[in-house]
Amino acid sequence: MGHYIVRRIMIAIPVFFGITLLSFLIMNMAPGNPVDMLINPNIPKEMLELKKERLGLNDPLFVQYVKWLGGFLKGDLGYSFSSFAPVSQLIGERIGPTLLLASSSLLVGILIAVPVGVISAIHQNSKLDYIMTGLSFLGTSIPPFFLGLGLIYMMGIELKWLPTGGMKTLGGTGGISDIILHMILPVTVLGVTIAGKKVRYVRASMLDVLQQEYLRTARAKGLSEFIVTNKHALRNALIPIITVVGAEIPLLLGGSIIIEQVFQWPGIGQLTMEAILSRDYPTLMGLNLVAACIVLSTNLITDILYAAVDPRISYN
Amino acid sequence: MSVTEIPWRQDAAASDKGEEHEQPIHEIESYAKQVRRKFLKHKLAVWGLVTTLLLLGIGILAPWIAPYNPNEVTDVFAARPSLMHWLGTDQVGRDVLSRLIYGTRVSLIIGFVTVALYVTFGTLIGMLAGYYGRWLDMLLMRITDIFLSFPYMLVVLVIVSILGANISTIMIVLALFKWPTIAMLVRGSVLSIKEMDYVRASMTLGYSTPRILFRHILPNALSPIIVNATFGVASTILSEAGLSFLGMGVKSPQASLGNMLHDAQSLTVLTDQHWLWLPAGLVILITVLAFNFVGDGLRDALDARP
Numbered sequence: 001m002g003h004y005i006v007r008r009i010m011i012a013i014p015v016f017f018g019i020t021l022l023s024f025l026i027m028n029m030a031p032g033n034p035v036d037m038l039i040n041p042n043i044p045k046e047m048l049e050l051k052k053e054r055l056g057l058n059d060p061l062f063v064q065y066v067k068w069l070g071g072f073l074k075g076d077l078g079y080s081f082s083s084f085a086p087v088s089q090l091i092g093e094r095i096g097p098t099l100l101l102a103s104s105s106l107l108v109g110i111l112i113a114v115p116v117g118v119i120s121a122i123h124q125n126s127k128l129d130y131i132m133t134g135l136s137f138l139g140t141s142i143p144p145f146f147l148g149l150g151l152i153y154m155m156g157i158e159l160k161w162l163p164t165g166g167m168k169t170l171g172g173t174g175g176i177s178d179i180i181l182h183m184i185l186p187v188t189v190l191g192v193t194i195a196g197k198k199v200r201y202v203r204a205s206m207l208d209v210l211q212q213e214y215l216r217t218a219r220a221k222g223l224s225e226f227i228v229t230n231k232h233a234l235r236n237a238l239i240p241i242i243t244v245v246g247a248e249i250p251l252l253l254g255g256s257i258i259i260e261q262v263f264q265w266p267g268i269g270q271l272t273m274e275a276i277l278s279r280d281y282p283t284l285m286g287l288n289l290v291a292a293c294i295v296l297s298t299n300l301i302t303d304i305l306y307a308a309v310d311p312r313i314s315y316n
Numbered sequence: 317m318s319v320t321e322i323p324w325r326q327d328a329a330a331s332d333k334g335e336e337h338e339q340p341i342h343e344i345e346s347y348a349k350q351v352r353r354k355f356l357k358h359k360l361a362v363w364g365l366v367t368t369l370l371l372l373g374i375g376i377l378a379p380w381i382a383p384y385n386p387n388e389v390t391d392v393f394a395a396r397p398s399l400m401h402w403l404g405t406d407q408v409g410r411d412v413l414s415r416l417i418y419g420t421r422v423s424l425i426i427g428f429v430t431v432a433l434y435v436t437f438g439t440l441i442g443m444l445a446g447y448y449g450r451w452l453d454m455l456l457m458r459i460t461d462i463f464l465s466f467p468y469m470l471v472v473l474v475i476v477s478i479l480g481a482n483i484s485t486i487m488i489v490l491a492l493f494k495w496p497t498i499a500m501l502v503r504g505s506v507l508s509i510k511e512m513d514y515v516r517a518s519m520t521l522g523y524s525t526p527r528i529l530f531r532h533i534l535p536n537a538l539s540p541i542i543v544n545a546t547f548g549v550a551s552t553i554l555s556e557a558g559l560s561f562l563g564m565g566v567k568s569p570q571a572s573l574g575n576m577l578h579d580a581q582s583l584t585v586l587t588d589q590h591w592l593w594l595p596a597g598l599v600i601l602i603t604v605l606a607f608n609f610v611g612d613g614l615r616d617a618l619d620a621r622p
Contacts (some may be wrong), residue, residue, distance in 0.1 A: 011458070011461075013467065014458050014463045015458055018459065018461075019462055019465050020461075022318065022466075026475060026478070029478050031478075039430075069327050081486065083457075137605060137608050137609065137612070138601075140447075141554075141601055141604040141605040141608050142601050143551065143554055143574075143577075143597060143600050143601065143604070144558070145557075145561045146577065146597035149581075149586060150597070152586065157388065157586065178367070234597055246523055250464070250466070250468060251467070251468070254468050254469030254470045256343065257470060257562070258562065261562060262581075264435060273562065276473065276474070276477040276564065281478070283363065284474045284477070285474075286475050287474075288466065288470060289469065289471055292466045292471075293465075295464075295467060296465045299465070305533045
């Protein structure tokens with residue numbers, strides 16, 4: 001086990017450097033450089049050249065990469081072209097709402113997917129199974145922005161039950177209940193999308209477990225069918241779900257851009273769109289890099305967790 | 317069931333043994349027939365296939381069936397659906413039905429070309445990694461890890477915003493971050509297939525590596541690739557729609573299903589001009605759903621688990 005963890009971390013290290021290198025190369029495709037962007041056009045060219053030289057912008061690409069990487073490892077992501085604030089500070093301010101939205105949606109998605117998948121598997125090939133499988137396909141196929149617009153129209157505009165955007169009521173006190181009210185619609189959309197995909201995994205995993213010998217043993221012992229399915233089968237069926245949940249993190253981070261745009265949610269998705277519209281490349285690169293690092297570390301944690309939960313996994 | 321009995325009866329008649337119900341059906345049925353029978357049993361998949369073919373027909377015939385030029389400004393703007401304009405006109409005065417037809421065409425082109433690009437590339441990388449193993453496998457798999465670490469929508473959005481949104485850039489960028497999934501899938505298949513006796517036999521016979529890879533290994537690794545590619549068309553269409561919805565995909569005046577919804581973000585459109593956003597959203601939903609059902613049917617029929 002300890003050996004496996006060490007090996008897994010050793011693999012993650014070159015991937016981490018690869019991520020930084022790819023981010024750096026993408027950033028280099030962007031037109032313009034910080035000096036041209038930040039400095040007033042009336043300053044003479046010679047001064048600009050001097051400044052570029054001092055900032056190392058005339059260095060070979062590899063030297064620039066090493067310097068930039070050194071900064072990144074110390075938490076320095078450069079400065080925004082539009083607000084001139086440090087990128088790390090901008091991301092820090094906006095990541096909270098996104099994490100709140102993403103984690104709630106993940107929770108809701110799993111809370112829908114597990115019972116639906118289990119019921120589908122227990123009643124395999126029944127009408128109920130077909131309906132649930134069909135609905136899960138609907139969940140994966142509906143464009144999140146379309147579902148979002150539809151819900152805003154129905155729940156927000158026609159019925160006026162729920163707020164249609166933002167995180168708090170403008171001018172309101174902004175208590176927890178207010179935030180929860182604002183979360184219902186975006187969490188529903190993301191949750192449905194996640195649940196749609198997860199139902200199939202839960203169902204397949206449960207079907208797999210239901211054929212195992214140890215369930216026959218449990219029944220032979222005289223345990224009730226309820227305990228057999230909900231305790232013996234479900235526990236084992238949920239193990240593979242851990243990896244699938246880990247795989248959901250990049251999709252959540254990417255998907256939150258659209259959801260935050262539709263619901264005016266003040267997270268990093270909106271920051272991304274603002275940065276794109278103002279051509280704020282340092283912020284974009286910072287976002288991209290931080291997101292990739294989050295994905296890398298969640299993958300690492302998922303793999304280790306999976307190995308810890310399932311002793312049958314081979315460590316090679 | 318009559319469907320399954322017919323081939324059996326024919327065979328029984330042909331062999332003229334006079335003994336009935338002895339040979340199991342699956343021994344007589346050819347692989348292609350078996351796949352077709354299993355696929356046709358999946359009703360939603362059949363619906364998906366019919367819908368897909370219909371959409372393809374609409375996409376191919378767009379110039380002939382669209383009632384108006386999709387970019388032409390007609391005499392009325394933001395008009396309700398009428399006999400003249402079945403789905404009304406948009407704020408600029410363009411016919412919504414015609415834009416929908418052309419938008420479907422654009423979405424399908426992007427879906428198919430992107431998938432063709434990344435499936436080809438991913439299959440090559442996966443075969444190399446799986447067949448050669450050792451350091452090459454290690455290197456290629458770490459590269460796929462790197463590409464998979466970037467949240468798809470985010471990185472695509474960022475690169476498209478840097479390079480500028482046009483259809484070919486979008487297709488290349490969408491493919492650039494999608495090939496790793498296919499590569500990993502193919503690598504897994506190749507790892508198990510290369511241990512098979514027939515592959516060892518062809519190695520012993522001294523066949524060239526490309527011949528072994530493409531004639532002996534690839535055909536046997538094809539099922540999961542086909543299934544994954546079908547689901548890939550669905551998810552690519554969804555991604556393109558998302559990009560266009562955010563205003564970073566196909567640019568107006570060219571119609572795409574996503575950018576038609578981009579305009580629905582205003583409150584007036586959402587509440588009073590349903591014809592501007594409902595049909596486009598429904599067409600995306602139906603298209604994606606159809607491809608997903610076909611993929612599911614193929615997965616059952618080909619018995620592949622991608």
